[in-house]
Amino acid sequence: MLDARQLDALAAVIEHGSFGEAAKTLSLTLAAVSLRIKSLEGELGQRLLVRGKQVRATPAGQALLGHVRQLRLMESDLLTGLQGGGKAGRLQSLSVAVNADSLSSWFLPGVAPVLQGHGLLLDVVVDDQDHTHDALKSGDVTGCVTTLAQAMRGCVAEPLGVMRYRCMAAPALVAQWSEPPLGGKAAGPNRLAHRLLASPAVIFNRKDALQDTFLAQHFKLKGALYPRHFVPAVDAFELALELGMGWGMVPDILLAARAHRPPLQEVLPGCAVDVRLYWQHWAREPLAAQRLTQAVKQAAKAQLLQD
Numbered sequence: 001m002l003d004a005r006q007l008d009a010l011a012a013v014i015e016h017g018s019f020g021e022a023a024k025t026l027s028l029t030l031a032a033v034s035l036r037i038k039s040l041e042g043e044l045g046q047r048l049l050v051r052g053k054q055v056r057a058t059p060a061g062q063a064l065l066g067h068v069r070q071l072r073l074m075e076s077d078l079l080t081g082l083q084g085g086g087k088a089g090r091l092q093s094l095s096v097a098v099n100a101d102s103l104s105s106w107f108l109p110g111v112a113p114v115l116q117g118h119g120l121l122l123d124v125v126v127d128d129q130d131h132t133h134d135a136l137k138s139g140d141v142t143g144c145v146t147t148l149a150q151a152m153r154g155c156v157a158e159p160l161g162v163m164r165y166r167c168m169a170a171p172a173l174v175a176q177w178s179e180p181p182l183g184g185k186a187a188g189p190n191r192l193a194h195r196l197l198a199s200p201a202v203i204f205n206r207k208d209a210l211q212d213t214f215l216a217q218h219f220k221l222k223g224a225l226y227p228r229h230f231v232p233a234v235d236a237f238e239l240a241l242e243l244g245m246g247w248g249m250v251p252d253i254l255l256a257a258r259a260h261r262p263p264l265q266e267v268l269p270g271c272a273v274d275v276r277l278y279w280q281h282w283a284r285e286p287l288a289a290q291r292l293t294q295a296v297k298q299a300a301k302a303q304l305l306q307d
Contacts, residue, residue: 002040002064009036010048011068014057057138066139066282069095073142073286092288093121097132097144100204101163102277104234105253107145110299114291128207129275136280142289143281143296152280158297160277161304164252167214167267170244173199174265192268193219200227200246204237210249210273218271238264249273253303277304 012022023033041048048061076092098107125135132144137152151157177195201211215221229245231237241248242262279296
């Protein structure tokens with residue numbers, strides 16, 4: 001049986017990224033924390049941490065971290081039950097990985113009542129929807145909004161719905177791209193594609209592939225090169241589009257909430273990119289995580305496009 005004190009030491013080192021901070025958190029000496037980790041590694045016969053300036057977990061260490069977090073949630077559920085079903089004295093924390101567009105639109109409003117009603121704290125990791133599952137795989141979170149349809153080991157993948165994205169830009173830019181050359185006919189799809197590739201795109205971060213998907217899906221352009229602005233904040237991303245800095249992909253759910261902001265115009269009307277989302281979570285969920293899962297599914301059903 002694994003030693004709870006050793007597991008707590010391992011979790012603290014991984015979560016804080018150093019032995020020193022872990023020792024402070026646990027009110028132990030640095031030597032005591034180091035000894036507990038070494039004893040656990042010796043018992044399991046493998047390294048759990050990669051030592052360095054920033055300590056990080058090995059795959060085995062990440063697996064144990066996920067185990068520790070599950071134990072903490074189940075322990076909190078047990079204490080709540082022993083106290084008569086009321087709120088536990090200690091607030092429970094749930095870690096999730098969510099893409100920025102979902103977080104800024106349907107996710108938080110959907111889960112807020114459950115968090116407030118059951119004394120839950122949310123620890124959000126923001127990442128691209130094509131990469132959020134990495135945090136679940138590593139044990140850093142209990143659930144994630146992802147495009148990965150196949151359930152990972154020990155997890156369940158539940159369909160949430162579709163976020164529909166449209167290529168948007170400031171009206172002045174769209175008008176400029178649509179202008180025919182002198183004495184020529186109106187700009188067709190090929191000329192529009194050429195003008196898009198010659199203009200900067202506004203991209204959320206370097207993992208964001210929506211622009212590439214749009215070009216491949218509607219212009220048959222794969223691996224196209226074009227200038228890029230990187231703006232990793234939803235409000236600032238939309239502001240960059242409003243200021244005419246370039247073109248970018250915006251979901252319908254956020255476009256519908258733009259009543260009091262400067263207008264954006266669809267670059268290629270009727271040509272959207274659909275992103276199918278799933279909620280991946282532990283197959284064996286503690287009660288708190290089950291409540292969160294139900295809230296996520298209900299919110300998605302109400303706000304996302306359904307088949």
